[in-house]
Amino acid sequence: MAPQQFASLPKASPGDRVAILSPAFAAPAVSEAVHEQAMTRLREATGLIPVEYPTTRQLGASAEARAADFTAAFADTSIKAVLATIGGDDQITVIPHLDTRVLAENPKPFLGYSDNTNLHNLLWQLGVPSYYGGSTQVHLGAGPRIDEVHLRSLRAALLDGGSIDLTEPGDSEDFGIDWADPRALRESGTREATEPWVWAGPQRVVEGSTWGGCIEVIDQIAIAGRLPSAADLEGTILLLETSEVLPDADQVMRWVRALGERGILEVVAGVMVARPPVAGLDAARGARQQRNQLRAAQRDTIIDQVARYNSEAVICVGVPFGHTRPQWIVPHGGRITLDGVTKAVTADYS
Numbered sequence: 001m002a003p004q005q006f007a008s009l010p011k012a013s014p015g016d017r018v019a020i021l022s023p024a025f026a027a028p029a030v031s032e033a034v035h036e037q038a039m040t041r042l043r044e045a046t047g048l049i050p051v052e053y054p055t056t057r058q059l060g061a062s063a064e065a066r067a068a069d070f071t072a073a074f075a076d077t078s079i080k081a082v083l084a085t086i087g088g089d090d091q092i093t094v095i096p097h098l099d100t101r102v103l104a105e106n107p108k109p110f111l112g113y114s115d116n117t118n119l120h121n122l123l124w125q126l127g128v129p130s131y132y133g134g135s136t137q138v139h140l141g142a143g144p145r146i147d148e149v150h151l152r153s154l155r156a157a158l159l160d161g162g163s164i165d166l167t168e169p170g171d172s173e174d175f176g177i178d179w180a181d182p183r184a185l186r187e188s189g190t191r192e193a194t195e196p197w198v199w200a201g202p203q204r205v206v207e208g209s210t211w212g213g214c215i216e217v218i219d220q221i222a223i224a225g226r227l228p229s230a231a232d233l234e235g236t237i238l239l240l241e242t243s244e245v246l247p248d249a250d251q252v253m254r255w256v257r258a259l260g261e262r263g264i265l266e267v268v269a270g271v272m273v274a275r276p277p278v279a280g281l282d283a284a285r286g287a288r289q290q291r292n293q294l295r296a297a298q299r300d301t302i303i304d305q306v307a308r309y310n311s312e313a314v315i316c317v318g319v320p321f322g323h324t325r326p327q328w329i330v331p332h333g334g335r336i337t338l339d340g341v342t343k344a345v346t347a348d349y350s
Contacts, residue, residue: 109130
């Protein structure tokens with residue numbers, strides 16, 4: 001079977017309009033101050049004009065209403081990209097209400113992560129590439145500034161294009177300050193030094209279009225019968241990350257093993273795994289050694305399961321995308337190169 005073909009997405013220019021949507025949880029309704037700061041920073045950093053829709057700040061909006069806003073943003077030719085305010089946990093109910101014809105006929109960049117894996121998966125199957133990452137509420141509005149790596153990949157996705165060698169920023173936080181605290185507008189969460197990325201599999205170079213996302217959401221997509229076939233995913237780079245739900249290594253093993261039994265691990269060229277969060281606002285932070293052990297346990301079980309089904313897959317674990325900050329926004333449906341020889345990751349934003 002021929003690999004999935006993707007539309008070419010033109011870049012925006014300063015002065016263009018971009019949609020700001022809440023297709024899962026309406027985070028701006030919880031903290032309008034953080035949201036307004038995000039909109040200001042977006043305008044200043046990119047020159048783009050954010051456009052909100054009826055459900056952007058509406059808590060409890062129906063799945064039908066959120067789908068209508070998403071479809072409308074794609075149908076509007078003056079909107080050059082769509083940015084999610086945050087993830088959530090019920091976007092799976094939005095998918096059946098979308099007009100897939102409109103999405104396919106009006107392709108444009110979509111940015112989001114976590115529960116937005118549902119939308120990325122749908123767009124992927126429609127031949128519309130997107131960008132996994134970005135939360136206006138988390139990565140633009142909160143903290144003292146936009147992190148450098150996030151801004152660089154945001155601009156590459158929306159404006160500049162090109163290829164970027166993804167690098168380790170050197171520190172990381174699993175969560176920021178509660179949005180109800182005024183300090184959330186000017187301070188980061190607790191950050192700690194990061195560890196080197198871990199590579200496994202053969203020392204070779206693999207390159208392919210990407211598919212994947214938050215593995216807890218992939219599990220839901222699979223049960224709903226909405227995954228691509230294994231044949232459709234042949235030669236791809238699989239993206240995997242876990243959320244603030246903080247699943248333990250045994251649960252992650254079961255999810256990854258199930259991907260193997262479905263035939264997906266067997267056909268991918270490589271696997272890129274995010275640095276996982278191991279603490280949250282509602283979870284005890286624990287000692288540094290304990291946190292390192294939790295990350296190592298997840299890393300080792302993923303490597304073991306991938307190798308069990310595909311000894312030729314190149315694996316890189318620890319890349320800061322997904323539920324972490326600083327966060328790289330990475331192509332979904334676009335191309336990534338995993339160089340197992342020089343230990344380098346290159347993302348194509350063209």
